[in-house]
Amino acid sequence: MELKEDQPQNGSGPAADVPPLRRIVVESETVPIRVGDYAGPPDPNYGREPWQVGAGSEGEPVWVEERMRTEDLSIAYGDKRAVKDVTIEVNSGEVLALIGPSGCGKTTLLRSLNRLVELTPAAKRTGRIILDDQSVDDFDVTQLRSRVGMLFQQPNPFPMSIFDNVAYGLRERGSKKPRKKILEPIVVDALERAGLWDEVSSNLSHPALALSGGQQQRLCIARSLAVSPEVLLLDEPCSALDPISTSIIEDTIVELKSEVAIVIVTHNLQQAARIADRVAFMYLGDMVEQGAAGQVFGAPREERTQDYVGGGFG
Amino acid sequence: MSIDVRTAAPGPRPGPGSDPTDPRPKPKPSMSAAAGISHETGWSVGDRVGLVAAWVCGISLCVVAASIVLFMAWKGIQFLHLDMLTTSPEASLDQSKTGGFLDPLVGTLLLTVIGIAFAVPTGVAIAVWLTEYGRPSGLARLVESGVEIVAGTPSIVLAIFGLLVFQQSFMGIFSFTAEGGAVFGRSFLTAGAMMALIALPLVIGSTREALNTIPRHVREASYALGKDKASTIRRVLLPSARSGIATGATLGMGRICGDTAIVVILLGASMQTTPESGFLGLFRGTGSTLTSYVYNNSPAGEGNAPDKAYAAAFVLLMIVILLNFVVSLIGKRNKPQWN
Ligand SMILES: Nc1ncnc2c1ncn2[C@@H]1O[C@H](COP(=O)(O)OP(=O)(O)O)[C@@H](O)[C@H]1O
Ligand SMILES: [Mg+2]
Numbered sequence: 001m002e003l004k005e006d007q008p009q010n011g012s013g014p015a016a017d018v019p020p021l022r023r024i025v026v027e028s029e030t031v032p033i034r035v036g037d038y039a040g041p042p043d044p045n046y047g048r049e050p051w052q053v054g055a056g057s058e059g060e061p062v063w064v065e066e067r068m069r070t071e072d073l074s075i076a077y078g079d080k081r082a083v084k085d086v087t088i089e090v091n092s093g094e095v096l097a098l099i100g101p102s103g104c105g106k107t108t109l110l111r112s113l114n115r116l117v118e119l120t121p122a123a124k125r126t127g128r129i130i131l132d133d134q135s136v137d138d139f140d141v142t143q144l145r146s147r148v149g150m151l152f153q154q155p156n157p158f159p160m161s162i163f164d165n166v167a168y169g170l171r172e173r174g175s176k177k178p179r180k181k182i183l184e185p186i187v188v189d190a191l192e193r194a195g196l197w198d199e200v201s202s203n204l205s206h207p208a209l210a211l212s213g214g215q216q217q218r219l220c221i222a223r224s225l226a227v228s229p230e231v232l233l234l235d236e237p238c239s240a241l242d243p244i245s246t247s248i249i250e251d252t253i254v255e256l257k258s259e260v261a262i263v264i265v266t267h268n269l270q271q272a273a274r275i276a277d278r279v280a281f282m283y284l285g286d287m288v289e290q291g292a293a294g295q296v297f298g299a300p301r302e303e304r305t306q307d308y309v310g311g312g313f314g
Numbered sequence: 315m316s317i318d319v320r321t322a323a324p325g326p327r328p329g330p331g332s333d334p335t336d337p338r339p340k341p342k343p344s345m346s347a348a349a350g351i352s353h354e355t356g357w358s359v360g361d362r363v364g365l366v367a368a369w370v371c372g373i374s375l376c377v378v379a380a381s382i383v384l385f386m387a388w389k390g391i392q393f394l395h396l397d398m399l400t401t402s403p404e405a406s407l408d409q410s411k412t413g414g415f416l417d418p419l420v421g422t423l424l425l426t427v428i429g430i431a432f433a434v435p436t437g438v439a440i441a442v443w444l445t446e447y448g449r450p451s452g453l454a455r456l457v458e459s460g461v462e463i464v465a466g467t468p469s470i471v472l473a474i475f476g477l478l479v480f481q482q483s484f485m486g487i488f489s490f491t492a493e494g495g496a497v498f499g500r501s502f503l504t505a506g507a508m509m510a511l512i513a514l515p516l517v518i519g520s521t522r523e524a525l526n527t528i529p530r531h532v533r534e535a536s537y538a539l540g541k542d543k544a545s546t547i548r549r550v551l552l553p554s555a556r557s558g559i560a561t562g563a564t565l566g567m568g569r570i571c572g573d574t575a576i577v578v579i580l581l582g583a584s585m586q587t588t589p590e591s592g593f594l595g596l597f598r599g600t601g602s603t604l605t606s607y608v609y610n611n612s613p614a615g616e617g618n619a620p621d622k623a624y625a626a627a628f629v630l631l632m633i634v635i636l637l638n639f640v641v642s643l644i645g646k647r648n649k650p651q652w653n
Pocket of ligand 2: 107
């Protein structure tokens with residue numbers, strides 16, 4: 001399988017040299033409540049009052065709007081089907097937690113959303129993945145990945161300064177580099193939103209790998225935020241971190257959900273209960289059950305969910 | 315440690331199981347392994363001899379290394395004068411009139427720079443291709459064996475091969491061409507090109523090692539930010555492998571400094587640096603290096619200036635020791651560490 005990254009990128013004209021403006025999310029404008037002739041999937045907000053929708057960090061209402069969805073998505077590594085006919089939505093304004101025993105396909109599902117799974121030559125995909133009413137296959141892969149950011153299990157800042165890490169995604173190929181002056185406000189803003197600004201504001205030129213693990217992971221969040229993604233995929237982002245760093249990152253995630261749709265894979269059911277608005281339980285590649293966090297944890301419909309969740313909650 | 319010593323012991327140790335007629339019961343493997351560290355049953359005569367041999371060998375090596383350095387330092391400091399580093403060699407039967415070895419010293423540095431300037435970009439490119447692309451895998455294996463063959467070829471063979479290649483008439487621009495059109499084939503450029511082959515496997519090896527230690531998720535993090543493979547290599551992987559590349563380059567420089575065969579065959583016989591006229595004349599000209607200077611002036615050579623040979627050999631040794639020191643310095647710092 002040819003990887004898309006290998007192909008030369010044409011047409012990066014002068015427009016491509018200008019860093020993308022961060023989309024300012026004005027809450028009243030992000031959600032046109034669509035009624036009547038709307039033919040897409042059901043609007044999750046339809047018929048609800050804003051205050052019935054997910055709550056932000058300060059308890060203020062947050063609008064929920066679909067950003068991505070999969071339709072009958074299956075992924076197989078060779079003969080082994082790792083994800084089976086999964087249909088799920090990813091909405092802005094809420095945190096979606098993917099839970100399930102290890103090996104059930106959570107990472108595979110997550111990596112398919114930004115087409116990172118294509119890096120595995122054996123992986124075959126069927127079914128559709130849609131970002132903003134457009135199949136992800138129709139996107140240029142680099143463009144798709146700057147709209148769907150990802151965070152990994154291990155913090156992995158690049159061996160360069162803190163500033164350069166955050167600016168990494170903004171710098172374009174080619175001779176023209178955006179000047180530091182243009183990048184600076186975006187970098188500062190991304191660090192602020194990732195909750196790291198106060199700790200690093202005085203040493204932006206220090207090497208990123210000298211930060212602590214928790215700081216590194218927040219730097220990776222900032223690095224993703226700098227390219228203003230609409231969706232942020234987090235694959236067990238706290239599994240390598242101590243409890244204090246974990247709770248800081250959880251707070252950051254909740255803060256972010258009003259601007260970015262968040263999907264988090266976690267082994268930790270308590271963590272899912274703390275931060276998720278919606279929970280999806282996977283088992284052996286099947287999407288067993290998905291629903292509001294309170295429902296999945298409090299009153300699971302499926303027996304397999306009950307067995308799994310019951311173990312974690314006594 | 316005792317287990318290492320046992321394996322180093324010369325000759326097989328007769329024991330139960332080694333002789334088919336032995337009536338003793340054969341011990342299970344785990345038992346015999348336990349016996350190796352046991353203080354009661356272990357340490358047969360063979361073990362003791364092996365242990366003593368290991369100690370003796372280790373200590374003798376230290377003695378050899380120390381005597382090389384001390385003897386060369388003693389001779390070197392005795393004969394070395396600073397003005398030797400700043401005067402050119404002269405042909406004379408009287409040793410006191412043979413001048414210094416400025417030209418060979420500069421020649422060593424020049425040849426090393428040329429060789430490494432060829433070897434580093436090529437070696438890094440090959441290492442990147444092997445670790446990041448490496449497909450089809452048959453081709454990758456072919457490239458790997460190519461690297462191994464180059465690494466295993468004696469430098470005298472590389473030198474004579476280089477002469478063959480660079481004496482072709484279309485290679486004339488790299489060296490001096492005589493009136494009749496015969497290409498001399500010997501110059502800093504042609505010797506440097508062959509020196510690059512000596513350094514190349516070292517550069518490839520340590521660059522590959524450095525690239526292989528970068529976890530896969532670091533590459534994926536770059537892809538996940540919308541970068542393609544080329545910019546990931548340039549902006550993340552190569553900077554991460556910087557200290558590995560530097561280590562390989564420094565090791566390669568050490569090898570180039572110390573090689574004699576290529577210099578003797580491909581750099582010409584002139585003691586003094588003799589540039590050609592015209593563009594890049596210095597590089598197309600001939601000269602000498604510390605190794606060829608030592609070779610020519612040693613009691614075994616033609617020029618009879620053994621004192622100068624010792625002094626030059628000492629300088630060469632110092633350069634190589636310095637390079638090794640740099641290698642260990644690079645190894646200690648600047649290595650990006652992910653968990
Ligand atoms: N690169 C791969 N090649 C082959 N099989 C894989 C690969 N990655 C994952 N798998 C298999 O797919 C299944 C799902 O894996 P994964 O998505 O990593 O699960 P999870 O993240 O829920 O632990 C597992 O059975 C795993 O063995
Ligand atoms: Mg996983």
